[in-house]
Amino acid sequence: xxxxxxxxxxxxxxxxxxxxxxxxxxxxxxxxxxxxxxxxxxxxxxxxxxxxxxxxxxxxxxxxxxxxxxxxxxxxxxxxxxxxxxxxxxxxxxxxxxxxxxxxxxxxxxxxxxxxxxxxxxxxxxxxxxxxxxxxxxxxxxxxxxxxxxxxxxxxxxxxxxxxxxxxxxxxxxxxxxxxxxxxxxxxxxxxxxxxxxxxxxxxxxxxxxxxxxxxxxxxxxxxxxxxxxxxxxxxxxxxxxxxxxxxxxxxxxxxxxxxxxxxxxxxxxxxxxxxxxxxxxxxxxxxxxxxxxxxxxxxxxxxxxxxxxxxxxxxxxxxxxxxxxxxxxxxxxxxxxxxxxxxxxxxxxxxxxxxxxxxxxxxxxxxxxxxxxxxxxxxxxxxxxxxxxxxxxxxxxxxxxxxxxxxxxxxxxxxxxxxxxxxxxxxxxxxxxxxxxxxxxxxxxxxxxxxxxxxxxxxxxxxxxxxxxxxxxxxxxxxxxxxxxxxxxxxxxxxxxxxxxxxxxx
Amino acid sequence: xxxxxxxxxxxxxxxxxxxxxxxxxxxxxxxxxxxxxxxxxxxxxxxxxxxxxxxxxxxxxxxxxxxxxxxxxxxxxxxxxxxxxxxxxxxxxxxxxxxxxxxxxxx
Numbered sequence: 001x002x003x004x005x006x007x008x009x010x011x012x013x014x015x016x017x018x019x020x021x022x023x024x025x026x027x028x029x030x031x032x033x034x035x036x037x038x039x040x041x042x043x044x045x046x047x048x049x050x051x052x053x054x055x056x057x058x059x060x061x062x063x064x065x066x067x068x069x070x071x072x073x074x075x076x077x078x079x080x081x082x083x084x085x086x087x088x089x090x091x092x093x094x095x096x097x098x099x100x101x102x103x104x105x106x107x108x109x110x111x112x113x114x115x116x117x118x119x120x121x122x123x124x125x126x127x128x129x130x131x132x133x134x135x136x137x138x139x140x141x142x143x144x145x146x147x148x149x150x151x152x153x154x155x156x157x158x159x160x161x162x163x164x165x166x167x168x169x170x171x172x173x174x175x176x177x178x179x180x181x182x183x184x185x186x187x188x189x190x191x192x193x194x195x196x197x198x199x200x201x202x203x204x205x206x207x208x209x210x211x212x213x214x215x216x217x218x219x220x221x222x223x224x225x226x227x228x229x230x231x232x233x234x235x236x237x238x239x240x241x242x243x244x245x246x247x248x249x250x251x252x253x254x255x256x257x258x259x260x261x262x263x264x265x266x267x268x269x270x271x272x273x274x275x276x277x278x279x280x281x282x283x284x285x286x287x288x289x290x291x292x293x294x295x296x297x298x299x300x301x302x303x304x305x306x307x308x309x310x311x312x313x314x315x316x317x318x319x320x321x322x323x324x325x326x327x328x329x330x331x332x333x334x335x336x337x338x339x340x341x342x343x344x345x346x347x348x349x350x351x352x353x354x355x356x357x358x359x360x361x362x363x364x365x366x367x368x369x370x371x372x373x374x375x376x377x378x379x380x381x382x383x384x385x386x387x388x389x390x391x392x393x394x395x396x397x398x399x400x401x402x403x404x405x406x407x408x409x410x411x412x413x414x415x416x417x418x419x420x421x422x423x424x425x426x427x428x429x430x431x432x433x434x435x436x437x438x439x440x441x442x443x444x445x446x447x448x449x450x451x452x453x454x455x456x457x458x459x460x461x462x463x464x465x466x467x468x469x470x471x472x473x474x475x476x477x478x479x480x481x482x483x484x485x486x487x488x489x490x491x492x493x494x495x496x497x498x499x500x501x502x503x504x505x506x507x
Numbered sequence: 508x509x510x511x512x513x514x515x516x517x518x519x520x521x522x523x524x525x526x527x528x529x530x531x532x533x534x535x536x537x538x539x540x541x542x543x544x545x546x547x548x549x550x551x552x553x554x555x556x557x558x559x560x561x562x563x564x565x566x567x568x569x570x571x572x573x574x575x576x577x578x579x580x581x582x583x584x585x586x587x588x589x590x591x592x593x594x595x596x597x598x599x600x601x602x603x604x605x606x607x608x609x610x611x612x613x614x
Contacts, residue, residue: 111576118607121542121596126533127565127577134569156579 020228023179026064027057029246033222033231038203043170043180045200047192048207053218053239054183058145060244061181063094066104071142074135075107078151082109092243106135112155119157125165129172136176144173144180150194170199202226217356220246236358245362247399263410266305269479273455273464279436280460282408284401286431288415289440294451295414297477299377300329300336302412306375307339314373315347316364318383322347333476346371352383360384361396365403376404381413401433435459526558527587533565533580538597542581545598553610
């Protein structure tokens, strides 16, 4: 079988033939970061503090192996007894008793109690080897988890023997050709309390659980992966009812397709401002403005237009509830409810403070992958900024937008901007990720409240530079014609420079 | 449970307090040979006529390692009198073995 290779497929520095064989963990995101999984037939160290998710990651690796990859596994646990562990993981839908009965999983609980043991003279840990070997042969295991073998240090006095035996154990595991995950407790100044990283040198994954402003964040980092490329960033991950998922930047390089199709904004005159055809399909649009400038209205028009085309739309709300939004939009003549009824439009409302950033991110990923929309609206994305630090929010949005682009989903993000002067500061965070940026503004002149908008940027098209006034009527968002003359040739050259009848159109 | 009884089993009936001892080994290694020799000596000196030694080679009966939570070899398990006691190593430190078997108070 020959593999047609394009020029792009041949990396300059590492030939394909040298790539390590890998064992998929089946954990969403982790296999992407590691370029296919853990090093096959070798031990990987997974370390982290208490409650960081080490055991869950290890057990998921085993269960996925048994249920999805036809690779039976052995769990040797030093911490909990089998029943406790089984009930812990049952909440994730892992049925230990069934897997054990089916011969796909063997569990051996190793209990060491120092007070019950008297040490007299020389010994080795051959008993441990015998047990592991027996368990591996019983199910024909391809995967092995040792969780957490460091507990042995508390049970046995002779550190020297223990270290020598652990070294022998990890070598033995390699000889058996099993892909092993060894968990270790995070130590001070060391990756693990007992320096296990010294023995397990093929791959090391570090898990971290931080609480910042009372919001918990979990992160995963591949510290080391011998002989393989891997993402070195910290990736947020989440543990929920569906188990563990890691969020990589979906593509490590900028490889998004650049579709040429266009989609209507739902507002004819705005489409005209966007070189007559609206947004690019699969692009990301930022709509920013102060409170009450009509951001959500613009989004509602966009959703309505997409649903009319028969596209599936997903709308994340971080401020209003779906009924509130439906009512408010009905008042300006945009009735989205029929689209909700037909299932084309789905709302997903959450309070930003309810979860940490990474939970929002993972939840959004999950909802997107379940609903498979072609249009996503996030209203307003700025509310998420209250949840994390600047850098965190930027990282999260980068990942999210990256994911949406990869899936060729057209995304509209609204951004609540307190005032003009804050444009740069508030939005540099995300503006560079945006293909199109529409700015909305208010102006009060002579007792009238005027609304206006302009297109600050729109990549890949000759967009209008005009600032245009619009009104919100019960017939929808109504844009007024540019002042005098044919469009595009008015005296306006930018925002805030207009005078006259339609003046102060924005800002 | 299948048990492998070796020719080394010594039975002493009608003892006041019979010690049921089980010695786990993994093959005939120098350590296991030494452990058995040490054990027999200690038993003859301190438990004459009231002990049973059962030897289990884990290489032949690996499934038996779990039941008594065997990790290190050699491991001597005192099954009776209760409570169960475990002594690991080649049993060359007689004092520690006696303490472990409750035949001597820890000093």
